[in-house]
Amino acid sequence: MLRLCNINKRFALKDAKQSNALCASDSRVSGRFFYALKDINMHCQSGQVVALLGANGAGKTTLLRILSTALKADSGEIYIHEQSVEENLAQYRKSIGFLSGSTGLYARLTGFENLKYFAQLYGLQTADIEPRIDFLVKQLAMTSFIHRRFDDYSTGMKQKVAIARAVLHQPKWVILDEPTTGLDIKAREVILSFIEKLKQQGVGVIFSTHDLSEVERLCEQVFVIDQGQVQFSGELQQLVAQGNGNLYQSVLSYMEQSA
Template identity: 45%
Template sequence: MIEVKALKKRFKLTKEHQQKGKSKDVREHDGYFHSVQNVSFSCSQGEVLGLLGPNGAGKTTTLRMLSTALTPDSGHIHINGQNIVKKPLIGRKSIGFLSGSTGLYGRLSARENVEYFAKLHGLKGKTLKLRCEALFDMLDMTSFLDKRAEHLSTGMKQKASIARAVVHQPDVVVLDEPTTGLDIMTTQTVINFIRGLKNNGTPVIFSTHHLDEVALLCDRICVIDKGVSFFDDSIAQFKAQGNSEELNQAFMNLLQGAGHV
């Protein structure tokens, strides 16, 4: 289980930016951009949480704090009772994180990339071999395993990046827009993989702009805007509070009702 409570993160504005005059973004004040001001949510075993919000809402900054790439200014992140803000090494072992910047080594094959990161996490021998083979099958990677990463298509790279992110069988998986730019077949493979994680009891957090994916996968939704989470509850409650059975309309109604549009 992962519990996120009252996260905050600000970034110092450059002098050049401050000299340009008043910004339209209310999060810019006191010489800082307050990217995340108060974000809280939770995701239990076998749940999938959809992280929603407009562009620039603070979702990616939030996810980077979950990955321990950024340290919160305040707030708590607990995974199975462990505070990973205070113990980031435990966090890196506990979380499988995929973002748009999750890279592969271009001169290594897809197989070599995944096996390399498996070894970094301490896997070796038969355990490494069996884990990688299982992932390659689940993500339908067998046809391009020995191709260099620099020659892979967008979809192939994304599958290899997902395998790299979860090869160590993390306690929580965090995916930042995992299907963006993918074709229909690759998107379906990713969706099926997330379902497999859910069936195995792994909490999954993923941000997306595709609410059809939310309808297919999610048990819970968290909505963030202007660095604040103002909804964290079930799909049923999302529809009820958004006053619509259509997720797109419910999302817009919630934003408007909270004064975020």
């Protein structure tokens, strides 16, 4: 179980001008700060697929970055199996994989070389590296391009390699920030069925998306976040029932609560 308790995050605004400009449109601005996340509480069951929904700017990426430890919360705690992440940081980082918006992969290397480099960085045994990469190349349908240079790749190809990198070390939790945004239907299908395979292997997946069909297909648990606050947390079926069978209407109603 992954548990977030009272997570808060604020960003310092650059100057009074930025503060005044934002102040008019966003109630999250106070003084020289933008309060991006307020008292976030989440429970995620191991092995489940969890969706994070919310409007643009709701705070999803900020929350996923905190979960991945790329960003530090101002206050609050994350627990994995009731152990504080803060006190077991190295162990926690081994147990998670994170796909962020920027790939962080090397343009001049091939996809294969990138994966080999990161596998070494993650400390995989030399003998295990190529079989693991081969396995992921097949699962993510990358055979036709994996030995080409990364800077020649399409968006979908880059995203597949970035996802493979995030799971090279076989983490127990995978955190994916909008894994299918901007992808064609074929690449999207490969990634969605890869998430299903992760689930079959008992890997927990937490991902953000704007596509409710992905949520209906993959998720057990859903969090709707609006203006930095959790408006709904619970099972997908519960959310669907609240909209009388219409997930879209239900999510929309939670996104409008703080409008």
